[in-house]
Amino acid sequence: MYPEKLEKHLLRVQKPGRYTGGELNSVVKDRDSVDISYAFCFPDTYEIGMSHLGMKIIYSLVNSRDDARCERVFAPDVDMEEILRSENIPLYALESGDAVKDFDIIGFTMQYELSYTNVLNMLDLSGLPVRSADRKGLTPLVIAGGTCVCNFEPMADFVDLTLLGDGEEVTMELIDLLKEYKKKGAGKEEFLKAAAQIPGVYVPSLYEVEYKEDGTIAAVTAKDGAPGKAVKRNVADLDKMFSPETFVVPFLETVFDRTTVEIFRGCIRGCRFCQAGFLSRPLREKSPAEVERECRAICDSTGYDEISLCSLSTSDYKGLETLLRSMLPWANENKINIALPSLRVDNFPQELMEQLTSVRRSGLTFAPEAGTQRLRDVINKNITEKEVLSTCAQAFSGGWTAVKLYFMIGLPTETPEDVEGIANLAQAVVDEFYHNENKPKGKSVNVSISVASFVPKPFTPFQWEAQDRPDTLIEKQNLLMQCVKSRKITVSRHVPHTSFLEGVFARGDRRLCDVVEYAWKNGCKFDSWEEHLKLDVWMQSFEKFGIDPFFYTARKRDFDEILPWDHLDFGVTKAFLKRENERAHEGLTTPPCREKCSACGAAKLNGGVCNELCKAVV
Amino acid sequence: MNSVRLWYKKSGLAVYTSHLDMNRCFTRAVRRAGIPLWYTEGFNPHPYLTFLLPLPLGTAGEREPLDIRTVEDISADEIKKRLNAVLPEGLEIVDVTEARDKANEIVSAAYEITACFESGEEAEKFAGAVTGIIGTGALEAEKRSKRGIKTVNLCEFILSFKAKADGNAAVIHTALLTGTQQNLNAGLLEETLEKAAEMSPETLTIVRKEIYKENNELFA
Numbered sequence: 001m002y003p004e005k006l007e008k009h010l011l012r013v014q015k016p017g018r019y020t021g022g023e024l025n026s027v028v029k030d031r032d033s034v035d036i037s038y039a040f041c042f043p044d045t046y047e048i049g050m051s052h053l054g055m056k057i058i059y060s061l062v063n064s065r066d067d068a069r070c071e072r073v074f075a076p077d078v079d080m081e082e083i084l085r086s087e088n089i090p091l092y093a094l095e096s097g098d099a100v101k102d103f104d105i106i107g108f109t110m111q112y113e114l115s116y117t118n119v120l121n122m123l124d125l126s127g128l129p130v131r132s133a134d135r136k137g138l139t140p141l142v143i144a145g146g147t148c149v150c151n152f153e154p155m156a157d158f159v160d161l162t163l164l165g166d167g168e169e170v171t172m173e174l175i176d177l178l179k180e181y182k183k184k185g186a187g188k189e190e191f192l193k194a195a196a197q198i199p200g201v202y203v204p205s206l207y208e209v210e211y212k213e214d215g216t217i218a219a220v221t222a223k224d225g226a227p228g229k230a231v232k233r234n235v236a237d238l239d240k241m242f243s244p245e246t247f248v249v250p251f252l253e254t255v256f257d258r259t260t261v262e263i264f265r266g267c268i269r270g271c272r273f274c275q276a277g278f279l280s281r282p283l284r285e286k287s288p289a290e291v292e293r294e295c296r297a298i299c300d301s302t303g304y305d306e307i308s309l310c311s312l313s314t315s316d317y318k319g320l321e322t323l324l325r326s327m328l329p330w331a332n333e334n335k336i337n338i339a340l341p342s343l344r345v346d347n348f349p350q351e352l353m354e355q356l357t358s359v360r361r362s363g364l365t366f367a368p369e370a371g372t373q374r375l376r377d378v379i380n381k382n383i384t385e386k387e388v389l390s391t392c393a394q395a396f397s398g399g400w401t402a403v404k405l406y407f408m409i410g411l412p413t414e415t416p417e418d419v420e421g422i423a424n425l426a427q428a429v430v431d432e433f434y435h436n437e438n439k440p441k442g443k444s445v446n447v448s449i450s451v452a453s454f455v456p457k458p459f460t461p462f463q464w465e466a467q468d469r470p471d472t473l474i475e476k477q478n479l480l481m482q483c484v485k486s487r488k489i490t491v492s493r494h495v496p497h498t499s500f501l502e503g504v505f506a507r508g509d510r511r512l513c514d515v516v517e518y519a520w521k522n523g524c525k526f527d528s529w530e531e532h533l534k535l536d537v538w539m540q541s542f543e544k545f546g547i548d549p550f551f552y553t554a555r556k557r558d559f560d561e562i563l564p565w566d567h568l569d570f571g572v573t574k575a576f577l578k579r580e581n582e583r584a585h586e587g588l589t590t591p592p593c594r595e596k597c598s599a600c601g602a603a604k605l606n607g608g609v610c611n612e613l614c615k616a617v618v
Numbered sequence: 619m620n621s622v623r624l625w626y627k628k629s630g631l632a633v634y635t636s637h638l639d640m641n642r643c644f645t646r647a648v649r650r651a652g653i654p655l656w657y658t659e660g661f662n663p664h665p666y667l668t669f670l671l672p673l674p675l676g677t678a679g680e681r682e683p684l685d686i687r688t689v690e691d692i693s694a695d696e697i698k699k700r701l702n703a704v705l706p707e708g709l710e711i712v713d714v715t716e717a718r719d720k721a722n723e724i725v726s727a728a729y730e731i732t733a734c735f736e737s738g739e740e741a742e743k744f745a746g747a748v749t750g751i752i753g754t755g756a757l758e759a760e761k762r763s764k765r766g767i768k769t770v771n772l773c774e775f776i777l778s779f780k781a782k783a784d785g786n787a788a789v790i791h792t793a794l795l796t797g798t799q800q801n802l803n804a805g806l807l808e809e810t811l812e813k814a815a816e817m818s819p820e821t822l823t824i825v826r827k828e829i830y831k832e833n834n835e836l837f838a
């Protein structure tokens with residue numbers, strides 16, 4: 001429900017359904033009936049946020065407690081922001097319409113770096129000071145979780161604490177602690193000190209950072225009893241973990257109009273560019289029976305007709321065949337599509353494939369990521385040209401005519417030949433089509449390649465690497481365009497400026513807090529939206545504080561440099577990442593965990609037991 | 619296969635749901651209710667579900683027709699009961715009938731527009747002003763149609779019009795040409811009246827009350 005004052009403006013904004021609440025399955029509790037109110041904030045628009053699985057889990061989890069309530073908050077679009085500001089309506093939560101500033105916990109989920117300014121904007125729209133030090137009371141406590149908090153130093157001055165790793169258990173413990181401290185009338189500092197003792201909680205203000213003259217970090221010191229390293233939380237048994245049986249069903253069309261059910265966390269692949277893969281190690285699978293139970297429950301309660309089985313690499317799910325054989329008859333009978341993102345179609349039973357309507361509809365996609373085998377070995381992406389072509393051949397015989405290929409440019413050790421290789425691989429797919437005797441008659445092929453710019457990320461073997469400057473990336477994009485000869489190939493590329501900013505914040509340190517605040521004050525928000533990105537304002541902001549942004553992106557780090565995120569522990573060890581970096585430069589691949597354990601260090605999070613192949617590794 | 623006409627009421631927060639979103643919303647509700655829908659054949663099968671007279675964003679409806687096709691014979695009462703158990707707030711099935719009249723028989727509809735002001739005087743003033751404006755028989759506005767935007771005289775679409783003040787509210791009862799041939803959106807009429815009267819209400823609700831065929835016969 002929205003504040004009454006908003007009523008007469010609702011029909012004057014785009015998509016008013018974003019701001020009304022009242023959706024099916026939303027949980028409305030009375031403020032006075034609970035001890036802790038939690039405002040879950042997604043720092044982007046409703047349509048994007050409502051597609052996010054993490055929010056759905058935490059929402060149901062917190063609302064499952066009698067003593068707490070969880071409500072949703074999204075970033076208002078520009079037209080709505082104008083109204084909120086001119087009418088003096090503080091940002092409100094969708095369920096009750098209560099002002100966000102009156103909640104006990106304001107939790108942001110941070111999925112991408114370019115949403116940082118939106119966090120400040122949402123705090124400001126709530127009528128709160130953006131800096132943690134200026135919010136004196138115990139509540140509202142401003143916290144953050146999600147991928148970006150593996151290095152949230154550029155936002156360290158704004159949040160009170162972050163939650164590292166899996167949020168399910170630590171959120172509950174934090175609520176318990178806050179409830180206790182609220183009751184005894186404790187202050188914020190006292191609470192933060194105690195919270196820092198919960199595994200998975202990181203309190204930035206309890207760490208002092210000193211810098212060397214060259215701008216690198218001299219030392220990070222924990223104080224007031226905070227652990228030397230804040231360790232991420234890891235839910236060991238996903239079957240026993242809380243999982244929601246119902247989701248809020250938006251009236252509006254959202255980015256993904258379907259339900260999502262997680263099948264496993266972690267990844268056995270070890271692609272060296274992939275941050276999510278390393279951050280979420282070790283691998284933990286849900287049992288097929290549990291997955292099916294959740295799918296049925298959620299479809300029953302929401303009425304969705306599409307389920308996306310979500311993980312980092314669907315094909316690695318051991319129970320996939322069992323699950324599909326058991327679930328497909330139900331799905332087909334009820335006209336429910338099962339989407340299997342990133343499914344590798346080689347080795348996948350043909351008859352199961354035929355029953356998967358969604359695969360038939362969406363066409364073939366591959367993510368070779370690099371254009372040559374040499375570079376694919378460097379990044380440890382184990383997909384060969386032969387596999388791509390033979391799968392395409394199979395698909396063309398089956399009537400397919402469209403293929404999508406995903407690549408990155410700007411990868412470490414990349415040469416012009418590697419860029420050319422992207423065009424060559426796409427051309428090879430086109431040729432494969434024309435040489436195929438069973439190709440669909442009278443049709444032509446369409447190969448679309450999507451080229452992203454590589455951004456080195458913390459907790460990956462490439463965390464020390466230099467990121468290509470925007471002009472270099474543009475040169476490489478142009479080279480690629482010249483190499484594409486066939487009109488059957490379409491190329492989509494991205495503006496390198498967003499990757500540049502993303503790169504600054506991905507590996508940035510605390511000195512960037514001032515820059516983020518200044519850029520936001522000067523109008524930066526929704527930076528991930530090309531039409532909103534104000535690069536000139538960002539550049540002025542860096543300059544104002546004497547910061548060279550390329551110090552964070554274009555500089556190759558020494559292995560012994562203290563990195564801004566070194567005092568966090570996500571399982572994988574620096575020694576392992578270094579080993580992997582060296583192997584990358586030697587062009588050596590590393591086998592997936594199921595073939596051979598590489599002792600990455602993540603097993604310790606699971607009590608030393610990782611999966612059946614590495615029980616002994618601690 | 620059975621054709622069934624659902625009559626639903628749209629009010630409250632549901633008013634902010636666009637027509638496309640209504641479609642999705644009802645499809646899911648029917649699925650949740652466990653009413654087996656008939657699916658179209660072909661490459662991309664979809665459930666048969668047709669809104670006879672889509673409501674514009676912002677307009678509520680008292681009794682709006684929606685046709686579905688089911689594969690099983692389910693009683694009208696059962697359909698109503700099951701759907702009302704699963705529909706979100708603001709949407710309610712008020713009746714379930716057979717699909718008698720055809721959509722192209724619709725010619726007009728009755729609307730109630732309630733504009734609330736800060737004082738009774740303002741409401742009086744607004745009611746008086748709009749009555750005067752409609753009385754002149756000329757009220758021009760830009761109207762979007764399939765053939766583009768053109769300026770039309772809205773009065774040509776108005777079959778009846780009565781405005782009076784009731785406390786702080788000005789209440790307008792009006793019948794407008796509605797349907798596939800000629801159609802005037804009540805929201806557009808109200809907006810144009812606001813501009814012409816140079817007044818802007820605090821809150822506004824627009825409700826479609828009834829739908830008619832030729833000769834003011836109720837559409838059924």
Ligand code: SF4
Binds near residue numbers: 613
């Ligand atoms: S401990 Fe071994 S098996 Fe487990 S994630 Fe690390 S490398 Fe893979």
